[in-house]
Amino acid sequence: MERFADWLRAAPQSRLQQGAAETALELARELSARAQRLEQGPEQDGPARRMPEAGLFVVGDQVAVAGLDLAEALRTAPPGTDATTAPSEVLDEAVRLVEQAEVRAKR
Numbered sequence: 001m002e003r004f005a006d007w008l009r010a011a012p013q014s015r016l017q018q019g020a021a022e023t024a025l026e027l028a029r030e031l032s033a034r035a036q037r038l039e040q041g042p043e044q045d046g047p048a049r050r051m052p053e054a055g056l057f058v059v060g061d062q063v064a065v066a067g068l069d070l071a072e073a074l075r076t077a078p079p080g081t082d083a084t085t086a087p088s089e090v091l092d093e094a095v096r097l098v099e100q101a102e103v104r105a106k107r
Contacts, residue, residue: 001067001095004102008060016056020105024059025051027101031066031094038073038090063098070094 008016008024033048051062074087 001098002064004098004105005060005064005067007102008063008105011060013056016059019107021056021059023101023105024063025053027097028059028062028066030097031063031070034090034094035066035070035073038070038077067094067098 004024008020011020029051032051036048051066054062071091074090077087
């Protein structure tokens with residue numbers, strides 16, 4: 001996640017405009033939503049807050065923050081959440097999402 005975030009931070013504007021920023025924002029939103037679901041626990045069904053579109057040059061930071069939020073949510077997940085029963089599966093899926101987004105952004 002950090003490698004992809006660093007790549008986004010260093011990417012030229014033209015590359016970001018060609019879809020890399022959009023792909024990265026989708027990833028950041030998904031990671032953020034997953035973290036929020038873990039933090040809320042099974043008893044709360046409120047909708048996840050949507051990460052805002054803050055511009056091309058911020059998506060690297062958004063990916064990094066969302067990834068770190070998910071890691072922290074996995075670490076501190078309350079009992080009874082999916083992460084408590086299989087945190088490695090949740091983490092593996094997040095890593096796959098990051099890898100897939102990175103491939104799409106670099107095309």
